[in-house]
Amino acid sequence: MAQAGELELRHVTKRFDQTLAVDDISLTIPHGSYCCLLGPSGCGKTTILRMIAGHEAPTSGDIRLGGESVVGLPPARRGTAMMFQNYALFPHLNVLDNVAFNLKMRGVRRAERHERAREMLAQVQLDLRFSERMPAQLSGGQQQRVALSRALITKPRVLLLDEPLSALDEFLRLQMRGELRRMQRELGITFVHVTHTQLEAIAVADLVVVMDQGRIEQAASAHEIYTLPASAYVARFMGGQNVLTGTVVTIDGGVATLVDGSGARFATPVKSPAPAVGQEIACCVRRDRVDIEKLRGPSPSPGEATNVAAGTVHAIEYQGSYVKVTIDVLESEQVVAHLADHAFLATPLDIGDAVLARWATEDVYLLTGDLTPPPTGVRPGPLQGRESRSRNL
Amino acid sequence: MVTRSSNGRPWTFYALAAFFTLFVLFLYGPMSAIFILSFQGPNGGLTFPMNGVSLHWFGALFAQQRSGDFVGSFSRSITLAILVLVMTVVISIMAGLAFRYRFACATAVFYMAIASLIMPGLLLGLGVGLMFQFAGIRPAWFSSALGAQLTWTLPFGLLIMFAVFSRFNRVYEEAARDLGARQWQTLWHVVLPILLPGIIGVALFGFTLSYDEFPRTVIPIGSRNTLPLEIWAMTTDVTSPALYALGTLTTAVSFVVIAAALTSIALIQRRRARRQRGHPDARRGGAEALPRTAGVRVGADAGDA
Numbered sequence A: 001m002a003q004a005g006e007l008e009l010r011h012v013t014k015r016f017d018q019t020l021a022v023d024d025i026s027l028t029i030p031h032g033s034y035c036c037l038l039g040p041s042g043c044g045k046t047t048i049l050r051m052i053a054g055h056e057a058p059t060s061g062d063i064r065l066g067g068e069s070v071v072g073l074p075p076a077r078r079g080t081a082m083m084f085q086n087y088a089l090f091p092h093l094n095v096l097d098n099v100a101f102n103l104k105m106r107g108v109r110r111a112e113r114h115e116r117a118r119e120m121l122a123q124v125q126l127d128l129r130f131s132e133r134m135p136a137q138l139s140g141g142q143q144q145r146v147a148l149s150r151a152l153i154t155k156p157r158v159l160l161l162d163e164p165l166s167a168l169d170e171f172l173r174l175q176m177r178g179e180l181r182r183m184q185r186e187l188g189i190t191f192v193h194v195t196h197t198q199l200e201a202i203a204v205a206d207l208v209v210v211m212d213q214g215r216i217e218q219a220a221s222a223h224e225i226y227t228l229p230a231s232a233y234v235a236r237f238m239g240g241q242n243v244l245t246g247t248v249v250t251i252d253g254g255v256a257t258l259v260d261g262s263g264a265r266f267a268t269p270v271k272s273p274a275p276a277v278g279q280e281i282a283c284c285v286r287r288d289r290v291d292i293e294k295l296r297g298p299s300p301s302p303g304e305a306t307n308v309a310a311g312t313v314h315a316i317e318y319q320g321s322y323v324k325v326t327i328d329v330l331e332s333e334q335v336v337a338h339l340a341d342h343a344f345l346a347t348p349l350d351i352g353d354a355v356l357a358r359w360a361t362e363d364v365y366l367l368t369g370d371l372t373p374p375p376t377g378v379r380p381g382p383l384q385g386r387e388s389r390s391r392n393l
Numbered sequence B: 001m002v003t004r005s006s007n008g009r010p011w012t013f014y015a016l017a018a019f020f021t022l023f024v025l026f027l028y029g030p031m032s033a034i035f036i037l038s039f040q041g042p043n044g045g046l047t048f049p050m051n052g053v054s055l056h057w058f059g060a061l062f063a064q065q066r067s068g069d070f071v072g073s074f075s076r077s078i079t080l081a082i083l084v085l086v087m088t089v090v091i092s093i094m095a096g097l098a099f100r101y102r103f104a105c106a107t108a109v110f111y112m113a114i115a116s117l118i119m120p121g122l123l124l125g126l127g128v129g130l131m132f133q134f135a136g137i138r139p140a141w142f143s144s145a146l147g148a149q150l151t152w153t154l155p156f157g158l159l160i161m162f163a164v165f166s167r168f169n170r171v172y173e174e175a176a177r178d179l180g181a182r183q184w185q186t187l188w189h190v191v192l193p194i195l196l197p198g199i200i201g202v203a204l205f206g207f208t209l210s211y212d213e214f215p216r217t218v219i220p221i222g223s224r225n226t227l228p229l230e231i232w233a234m235t236t237d238v239t240s241p242a243l244y245a246l247g248t249l250t251t252a253v254s255f256v257v258i259a260a261a262l263t264s265i266a267l268i269q270r271r272r273a274r275r276q277r278g279h280p281d282a283r284r285g286g287a288e289a290l291p292r293t294a295g296v297r298v299g300a301d302a303g304d305a
Helices: A045-053 A095-099 A101-105 A110-123 A128-132 A140-152 A170-187 A198-204 A222-227 A232-238 A341-346 B011-037 B056-062 B070-098 B106-118 B121-135 B144-166 B171-178 B183-211 B227-237 B242-273
Strands: A007-016 A019-029 A034-038 A060-065 A080-083 A158-162 A190-195 A207-212 A215-220 A241-252 A255-259 A265-269 A280-286 A291-294 A308-318 A322-329 A335-340 A354-358 A364-367
Touching: A007 A045, A019 A045, A019 A215, A034 A045, A034 A198, A045 A060, A045 A080, A045 A158, A045 A190, A080 A140, A080 B171, A095 A101, A095 A110, A095 A128, A095 A140, A101 A110, A101 B183, A110 A128, A110 A140, A140 A170, A158 A170, A170 A190, A170 A198, A190 A198, A198 A222, A198 A232, A207 A222, A207 A232, A215 A222, A215 A232, A222 A232, A232 A241, A232 A280, A241 A265, A255 A280, A265 A280, A265 A364, A291 A335, A322 A341, A322 A354, A335 A341, B011 B242, B056 B070, B056 B242, B070 B144, B070 B183, B070 B227, B070 B242, B106 B144, B121 B144, B144 B183, B171 B183, B183 B242, B227 B242
Parallel strands: A034 A190, A034 A207, A080 A158, A158 A190
Antiparallel strands: A007 A019, A007 A060, A207 A215, A241 A255, A241 A280, A255 A265, A280 A364, A291 A354, A308 A322, A308 A354, A322 A335
16 A cells, blocks of 8 residues: 555656657655656656646646546645745735635635644744735745745645745755755655756755656666766766766676777776677766876877876866866867865866876776767667666665 | 037937927926816906906806706716726626637637727717617617727727736646635636736726727717717807816816826735835845855756766
């Protein structure tokens, strides 16, 4: 028996005229978990949220909440509540009446609904001095608290948040995302949070769902998404990784060697089923596992060594605990290294310096899925079928 | 090159200022002349110079003798204007709601509604009068004239309503639905209150367009005149400054109505949109009270690979 707040999408598809917004998605979000739908704009994440809320009907497929289908039910009878992007607070009602709106619609008497609205505002830690204010008189953070309490007063089993932090400035965003997480823990209900910000998703979510073009690229814990991306798309989108692509030339003892367009050689550990020789594959190495060696000579040559990229320093950005160094590599993608600040200060680099970037074979992780962008237009091989891509929790 | 005078303003400033002064004179000169002449002394005539100052002609208006049926026509005009206002507001709101969906023939219906703006008013009034005669109904200010005036106010109301709805964010309706409001509750508690300033605008238009409507009303009015028709009749019969007194009074009524409408719109807008400036403590409380130093742009470069 599914728990009350377990949300399940079964082969959900949504078409708008000829546009495919959501393409046959299946996903289970466990009861009481914090799930982030993450992807660029237009990837279908907001459409999924609106279908769960009941503001949009799926073209096909089923949406089940607590084991029962909610397709066709009006939004208020689903046990979901939505916090809209930019909050959609009613501009003609003060804070208290905004929060009490649901109770008013249900015919709760004025004194009682105001009492319950005040309790709700206290729960989201909004000072009651603001309860008579109009929404336009509140700051972004305060508006968000009002929107949160207006949604929570309906006692939802699932709270749906559409880009809840996008209207806030950087500092508030960091603070409010922590508070959302705290609220979710406190209430013990399921949160589904739509965002296009990678760090926001991995900071709060139990389950991160990375989406692209209406499909799920990977659904996993934040740690897994970040360190073991399922595809080149996920690795690139999440950042923190350097994606290497090339053609397999040898496979020996669980290690495949590949050669890229410029002739550089990389090695990657492979699992079974291993890719075939001659196949185009992608792998990745974390930015903080890349070492940089400054060269004395003027022109770097790639040489015969594996897992080495030769290039010149393109940009250096100081980030506090580490330094981000971007290296231009001839005829290939840029390589980014995150160097510990003390290591960087020991051997400082300057823009234009000739350098070698190196990493260990065991730090390389083989990617499946499409090569994006495909360098030679190769079709996905047997390892890269669609089945492997949407992994349900 | 712009020639500058001693205090640094270009000559174009003075040219445009002079033009603007002419415009203001042209706009308010006639009105002021009528306004001043309405206070003509009891023995004064229709033109300057003033022969004493009095309220005599205002009194003459209410005496209903040779100066026409002022009280009757005024009350008819106000009643008719209120009828037109209510019908224009209700029908425009309903049409505005309907036109948000692409129903069959929406464009055709829209152009048909707008067509009556373009048709000469006098002909439209004639047509309405003919139809009533054909149907065997006696034309009257509350039936045929009402219909003729609606052909004028409804397209205006509709056009304003389009503008009002185009700025209405439908997410408020979704939010209301999400919070358990039924359709009529959403309309009554969310849509109409948010649109209220625009609705007051439509009401104002409906009232003032009806209050001084002449060409469409003159033929289908029946036997009892509205105020503008009465004034028109008076210009041919009445040869006293009572005519001017009437003009001053009706203008005052229009100003009161417009001022009331604009004030209520301004009050609603101010209530909703008072900026934080006026409330120094609006930024306190909650997260904002903390110093804005920590955590600024931590690792903001993720995903830029």
